[in-house]
Amino acid sequence: MKTPQVLVALAALAQETRLAVYRLLVEHAPEGLPAGQVAERLGIPPNSLSFHFKELTNAGLINSRQDGRFVWYSADLDAMNEVVGYLTENCCGSSAVCDPKCAPQSRQIAAIAVPRLKRKRSA
């Protein structure tokens, strides 16, 4: 991921509603949620939600797909990992002093994860 893309992504996330929307979608990650459910769960009016969806989509953080009458939104995990990766690139350089601190607190979960992102593609 290039610097401008990361900047757009960070700027998109630096807003309370969008951060909440994004976190909700990350929680329901591979398949996502229909727009209506996001609005209902977070108590956001649909028109302002649609604006925030657009911002997040422009930043490349979420994807949308049409399913009948519903539009489903899902977090783009590749993008998430790339943003996180960009921030922590070459973390601590070569020094071993801060290596353990660099490891995320979610290491316990990470232990069961394969290093490369393999996402089940929904049909």
Add this chain to the structure above:
Amino acid sequence: MRDAPRLDTVQREALGPPPSSIRFKPHRLRPLTSFLYFYNLRNMESKGVITALAALAQETRLGIFRLLVQAGAAGQTAGAIAERLDVAAPTLSFHLKELANAGLVSSESQGRFVIYRANYPTMNALLEFLTANCCGAQCADDSVVCVPVLTPASRRTGRAPRAAKSRRS
């Protein structure tokens, strides 16, 4: 009850205070419960994250932060950062202050120099917040991998990360 019309301020003033029977009794009936504290804390957390993200959503600051993340515990002096990123000293000072306000960078003066370091706990907390409960329960399923891998440098260069190596063996 649900359909009761909402009174605006003028009407409320005209009506005067409600009778004592229905007046809200402050602390005896509704003390500050743990719920209120809980939401206070949650709001604070969310606000802190937004401050940090806003601080990082600027090219120079992002560059400074990444440089300091790479520098590790040794940190960098302001002069070294200015030289590496080709930023004027006053500009750099402004951006460092912004990053420090967001809790992303800490500073320590050593003699004539000020050493700046990335604040790793904040960084980790920020990333944790963004990726919390990632994929819900499906992380238990090995086929879905959505936990961010925080060692991308080594991923790119193909060098196995130190922490991950010890974890796997």
